[in-house]
Amino acid sequence: xxxxxxxxxxxxxxxxxxxxxxxxxxxxxxxxxxxxxxxxxxxxxxxxxxxxxxxxxxxxxxxxxxxxxxxxxxxxxxxxxxxxxxxxxxxxxxxxxxxxxxxxxxxxxxxxxxxxxxxxxxxxxxxxxxxxxxxxxxxxxxxxxxxxxxxxxxxxxxxxxxxxxxxxxxxxxxxxxxxxxxxxxxxxxxxxxxxxxxxxxxxxxxxxxxxxxxxxxxxxxxx
Amino acid sequence: xxxxxxxxxxxxxxxxxxxxxxxxxxxxxxxxxxxxxxxxxxxxxxxxxxxxxxxxxxxxxxxxxxxxxxxxxxxxxxxxxxxxxxxxxxxxxxxxxxxxxxxxxxxxxxxxxxxxxxxxxxxxxxxxxxxxxxxxxxxxxxxxxxxxxxxxxxxxxxxxxxxxxxxxxxxxxxxxxxxxxxxxxxxxxxxxxxxxxxxxxxxxxxxxxxxxxxxxxxxxxx
Amino acid sequence: xxxxxxxxxxxxxxxxxxxxxxxxxxxxxxxxxxxxxxxxxxxxxxxxxxxxxxxxxxxxxxxxxxxxxxxxxxxxxxxxxxxxxxxxxxxxxxxxxxxxxxxxxxxxxxxxxxxxxxxxxxxxxxxxxxxxxxxxxxxxxxxxxxxxxxxxxxxxxxxxxxxxxxxxxxxxxxxxxxxxxxxxxxxxxxxxxxxxxxxxxxxxxxxxxxxxxxxxxxxx
Numbered sequence: 001x002x003x004x005x006x007x008x009x010x011x012x013x014x015x016x017x018x019x020x021x022x023x024x025x026x027x028x029x030x031x032x033x034x035x036x037x038x039x040x041x042x043x044x045x046x047x048x049x050x051x052x053x054x055x056x057x058x059x060x061x062x063x064x065x066x067x068x069x070x071x072x073x074x075x076x077x078x079x080x081x082x083x084x085x086x087x088x089x090x091x092x093x094x095x096x097x098x099x100x101x102x103x104x105x106x107x108x109x110x111x112x113x114x115x116x117x118x119x120x121x122x123x124x125x126x127x128x129x130x131x132x133x134x135x136x137x138x139x140x141x142x143x144x145x146x147x148x149x150x151x152x153x154x155x156x157x158x159x160x161x162x163x164x165x166x167x168x169x170x171x172x173x174x175x176x177x178x179x180x181x182x183x184x185x186x187x188x189x190x191x192x193x194x195x196x197x198x199x200x201x202x203x204x205x206x207x208x209x210x211x212x213x214x215x216x217x218x219x220x221x222x223x
Numbered sequence: 224x225x226x227x228x229x230x231x232x233x234x235x236x237x238x239x240x241x242x243x244x245x246x247x248x249x250x251x252x253x254x255x256x257x258x259x260x261x262x263x264x265x266x267x268x269x270x271x272x273x274x275x276x277x278x279x280x281x282x283x284x285x286x287x288x289x290x291x292x293x294x295x296x297x298x299x300x301x302x303x304x305x306x307x308x309x310x311x312x313x314x315x316x317x318x319x320x321x322x323x324x325x326x327x328x329x330x331x332x333x334x335x336x337x338x339x340x341x342x343x344x345x346x347x348x349x350x351x352x353x354x355x356x357x358x359x360x361x362x363x364x365x366x367x368x369x370x371x372x373x374x375x376x377x378x379x380x381x382x383x384x385x386x387x388x389x390x391x392x393x394x395x396x397x398x399x400x401x402x403x404x405x406x407x408x409x410x411x412x413x414x415x416x417x418x419x420x421x422x423x424x425x426x427x428x429x430x431x432x433x434x435x436x437x438x439x440x441x442x443x444x445x
Numbered sequence: 446x447x448x449x450x451x452x453x454x455x456x457x458x459x460x461x462x463x464x465x466x467x468x469x470x471x472x473x474x475x476x477x478x479x480x481x482x483x484x485x486x487x488x489x490x491x492x493x494x495x496x497x498x499x500x501x502x503x504x505x506x507x508x509x510x511x512x513x514x515x516x517x518x519x520x521x522x523x524x525x526x527x528x529x530x531x532x533x534x535x536x537x538x539x540x541x542x543x544x545x546x547x548x549x550x551x552x553x554x555x556x557x558x559x560x561x562x563x564x565x566x567x568x569x570x571x572x573x574x575x576x577x578x579x580x581x582x583x584x585x586x587x588x589x590x591x592x593x594x595x596x597x598x599x600x601x602x603x604x605x606x607x608x609x610x611x612x613x614x615x616x617x618x619x620x621x622x623x624x625x626x627x628x629x630x631x632x633x634x635x636x637x638x639x640x641x642x643x644x645x646x647x648x649x650x651x652x653x654x655x656x657x658x659x660x661x662x663x664x665x
Contacts, residue, residue, distance in 0.1 A: 023479045023480075024479075024480060024481050027479065027480050031459070035451075038448055038449070038450075038451060039449065039450075041449070057479060058479070061479060074473075075473075075474075075476065078476060078478075078498065078501075079476070079478065081497070081498075081501065082478050082479060082480060083479070085458075085497070086479060086480075088458070092455075096448050099448050100448060157236035157237070160236075161236075162231065162235055162237075165230065165231065165615060167618065168611050168614070168615050169610070169611050169614050169615075170611070171595065171598075171603060171607075183591045183592050184591070194591075194592070196592060202594060202596055203594070203595045203596050203597070203598060204592065204593065204594055204595060205585075205592070205593040205594075205595050206591070206592055207591060223600055223603065228612045228615070228616065229615075229616050229619065230612065230615035230616050230618070230619050231615075233619060338616070338620060341620075341623070342619065342620070342623045345623045345624040346623075346624050352624050356620065356621070356623050356624060359620045359623070360617065360620045360621050363616065363617060363620055364586050364587050364617065365587075367583070367586050367613055367617075368583045368586075368587075370609075370613075371579055371582065371583065371606070371609065372579075374606075374609065375579075392616060395612075396609055396612060396613055396616070399608045399609050399612060400606060400608070400609035402608075403450075403604065403605055403606060403607070403608055403609060404605060404606075406452055406453060406604075407453055407601070407604065407605045410452075410453035410454060410457070410547075411453075411547070411568070411571075413547070413551060
């Protein structure tokens, strides 16, 4: 990156996949991902590449702003405002994911290693394990000293921990036409499933489980 | 996603609401003799001090389910879920006071954990399960409209009265609805831009200010 | 911050990225922003900028706003009348009409003629739509629906009862399926098992607001 000051246009960013994406596209993607993450009842697959890319861009820009501070205060100010906005989105997105991990610790700990890799970034995995271990320690040590000797602290509840409710309702806006969306009516009163087609740009109220794969593939926007 | 509503706390091990629900008493009939436990039940008539078959006790739900599973007792459906109560609810669900004592044939009372307890009871009621389920569902559906309306209301008096008439889960929903409505109206009035000092800080400041005043008053007496 | 919903302030944050046209009163060169280039600005020449930047420049008294077409008394009166007459939600000029109008009226209020009327009109339109929304939610809960088409609703309206609605329906689900066996939804699987069936089912569509009448099928 040879864009060393604010007056020259920065290069387009080349991601490691050698597909050229501009920062504008990254930002638009971040907004969509942020919204989906906020509304989804479960943790969505991680986008650590996108986050790292954007963070890098933000840091470079902040460096440039720092260098140009004395010369053009107004320009620095405007850039700083925009960087604050981007930082807010990024940190809110990451905090939202952490909040979900804290709520459903045991559930996410019980996923297979492959699933964990798909949904959690490496840093989040470390966080999850640390948090889970410390919470277990706290729970055990609060109770164990008061139990009669020889009585174990029961762990059986962990077989059935709190899991994200995947059939809660969400508002959905498809980005493209989605065919064959199955409305799962469950086994209530013996109703069968129903299949609908969602139009692009329309807005619907559905169960999350009906559109789960589409959300993960970013084909719909949750609202 | 504050997880304090019924759908997530039901049957969750670590949930306090769930612990309180399973503490509710239900009437059980013992099906096996328990030696030496006659003192539990005051009207036990056995000479040897045993708990005999056929005695009806009030046990907390958590114990009752354990006894049921090991076939030591059968559970009776609480009066609040039986037909008479269901009829009353059917007439106009929205006005029923779910926490009040009702004078009926059995002198029963709906409880503040009406829905939660109902969820636990249904698996034990072999004949009436469908009816109870239907009754719970339709009660909830009709009361939901009222909850939505009340969450809009700004009248303070109505609300404090309401909390005494609603089931615990309905109170939680009402509070959620109220929080959303106040957030929206605050935003529309543009009150949200102002950062306020937290309650903790304010009360700490006021307690620090007081001792000086009492000291000066004491000194003035001498 | 609350996962599961957006606060109105966060919606305002998102809406502030919309581009508006301002007339700057000073000269500024091209800004290479991460979100897209802005400028260059010459005095008295209209230029598009993001709304947050326009508000900032206004606070330093460096620009005037070219008010969007829809934010005036007549268009709003027509919108309000349309909303009143229509049983469903009408389409709004932008998806963020209420956030944008709030921000503009607050920062540029003195530049806009009849700003009080505009404020009142947008609030009226919002109230109309919220009332419709509440009625529809009630119908949705009372019916046994698992699907509804809710076109033209904006997010601010939704966030006034999103939590209440979703948690209420969760509880309703629980009550409905108490004691019955429910096939568990597979939690967090990686394999993208395509459960998309190839049977063309009847497309259940409804032009009414929140109801999906399961017995009618629209001829497709």
